[in-house]
Amino acid sequence: MNIRLLTPNDSDAYRKMRLVALQKHPSAFASSYKEEKDRSAAFYGERFQSEESFTFGAFKEEKLTGSVTLLRETKLKLKHRALIVAMYVSDESRRKGVGKALISAALEKAKGIEGIEQIYLAVESTNEPAKRLYSSFGFEVFGKDKKAMKIEDIYYDEDHMLLFL
Template identity: 75%
Template sequence: MDIRRLKPSDAVEYREMRLIALKSHPEAFASSFEEEKENPADIYAKRFASDESYTFGAFEKEKLIGSVTLLKETKLKLKHRALIVAMYVSDDSRRKGVGKALIAAALDHAKSQAGIEQIYLAVESTNEPAKKLYSSFGFEVFGKDKCALKIGDNYFDEEHMVLVL
């Protein structure tokens, strides 16, 4: 398995994986398949070229099997913080250390950035494997957002976690 920062040239493959993630696990993301299905790959290519957004991909035999994004806060009073968002590992690649490698890459990059002191993320409350993964890196729950997401008539709670570097 190879972990690297995604480049604009990875945008088409990322978009395909992202749409699968949104469709198959809608409760895991604030964004929806319906909202993103019309997005051209260029939107992701621009993000991958940004200095405030770092998306890391996991590749197995040149195929993208997972990704995670680290977003640096840009407001003056929040520049000591970053967010982990859009974490996903394909169903076939789970329980093989892919998620661990992706989080490690994001955290290593965060630690290399001057001024980042805290990393935040949100995780759907019943997603025990993800919560266990984040806890293994030292993330701690600091709050719960009841009914954070609504899909049809169903509500999903989110737990907010923080890691102080």
């Protein structure tokens, strides 16, 4: 397994994986398949060049099998914070250390950015494997957003987690 920052050359593979993730696990993401299905690969490629957003990919034999994004806050009063978003590991790569490697890469990047002191993330409240993964790095739940998402007529709560670096 190889973990590295994604580049515009990875945008097509990322787009394909992202759409699968949004279809298979809709409650894990704030965005929806319907909202992203018409986005071009170039849309993601532009994101991969941002100086405030860092998307790491996990590759197995050159195939993208997972990703996570670290977003640095841009407002002056919030620049000491970053967010982890869009975490996904393909079904066939789960329970093989991919998620752990991705979070490790994102946290190492955060530690290397001057001024970042804390990392936030949100996770669907019943996603116990993800919560265990984040907790293993020291993230702690500091709040619950009840009915954070609504998919058709079903509501999903989110746990908000925080790690002080």
